[in-house]
Amino acid sequence: xxxxxxxxxxxxxxxxxxxxxxxxxxxxxxxxxxxxxxxxxxxxxxxxxxxxxxxxxxxxxxxxxxxxxxxxxxxxxxxxxxxxxxxxxxxxxxxx
Amino acid sequence: xxxxxxxxxxxxxxxxxxxxxxxxxxxxxxxxxxxxxxxxxxxxxxxxxxxxxxxxxxxxxxxxxxxxxxxxxxxxxxxxxxxxxxxxxxxxxxxxxxxxxxxxxxxxxxxxxxxxxxxxxxxxxxxxxxxxxxxxxxxxxxxxxxxxx
Numbered sequence: 001x002x003x004x005x006x007x008x009x010x011x012x013x014x015x016x017x018x019x020x021x022x023x024x025x026x027x028x029x030x031x032x033x034x035x036x037x038x039x040x041x042x043x044x045x046x047x048x049x050x051x052x053x054x055x056x057x058x059x060x061x062x063x064x065x066x067x068x069x070x071x072x073x074x075x076x077x078x079x080x081x082x083x084x085x086x087x088x089x090x091x092x093x094x095x096x
Numbered sequence: 097x098x099x100x101x102x103x104x105x106x107x108x109x110x111x112x113x114x115x116x117x118x119x120x121x122x123x124x125x126x127x128x129x130x131x132x133x134x135x136x137x138x139x140x141x142x143x144x145x146x147x148x149x150x151x152x153x154x155x156x157x158x159x160x161x162x163x164x165x166x167x168x169x170x171x172x173x174x175x176x177x178x179x180x181x182x183x184x185x186x187x188x189x190x191x192x193x194x195x196x197x198x199x200x201x202x203x204x205x206x207x208x209x210x211x212x213x214x215x216x217x218x219x220x221x222x223x224x225x226x227x228x229x230x231x232x233x234x235x236x237x238x239x240x241x242x243x244x245x
Binding site: 011022024025026039040048049050051052053054055056057058059060061063064065066067068069070 | 121122123124131166167168185188189190192193194195196197199201202203205206207208209210211212
């Protein structure tokens with residue numbers, strides 16, 4: 001997972017690229033594999049959630065999410081995703 | 097003036113409906129029906145319990161013609177003080193794409209890329225803290241569908 005966060009005037013712009021195949025039910029049927037896609041993504045700073053989304057199979061492959069929130073430089077942002085099969089991955093970065 | 101009326105009415109409704117926007121909500125667990133609905137109207141009803149929509153205050157940006165249906169950029173922004181934001185489309189087998197929970201004092205400015213099988217209409221619904229649903233629609237052409245593998 002690639003994560004970037006940059007603060008300017010009290011607003012943090014964050015961008016994240018999650019490496020995931022995002023196999024839909026249709027694709028899974030054709031290829032004979034299990035459907036699997038990211039279902040839930042959160043980002044938190046100091047234990048407080050700043051971004052939260054529940055997603056479906058219709059996000060693109062290797063989805064890129066961009067968002068803004070109120071925050072400061074130097075703090076650490078942690079992002080976590082969870083997929084249909086229960087895998088999770090998280091990544092922590094300092095806000096620049 | 098009208099908005100002021102909404103707010104005073106909405107405060108009561110919100111307090112009754114949901115305890116806090118601080119706690120995490122996984123909409124896949126709390127509203128499982130939404131994710132299997134096949135029409136946009138159905139999904140909205142299952143997610144929010146009502147189909148009454150107000151068409152204002154929400155900006156939805158997508159290209160008019162998407163060359164690649166596998167990754168269509170979508171930008172959503174709004175100045176409404178909101179509880180949640182939901183994105184739907186009517187080209188794929190199921191209509192719900194994503195549901196965001198807006199944290200307290202959060203900024204609604206989200207971008208992501210989605211898949212669409214064919215040309216269709218995207219709908220974004222913002223659930224205000226006043227309990228009303230604000231909506232924006234955008235119809236776009238998809239040159240090459242992105243849902244088949």
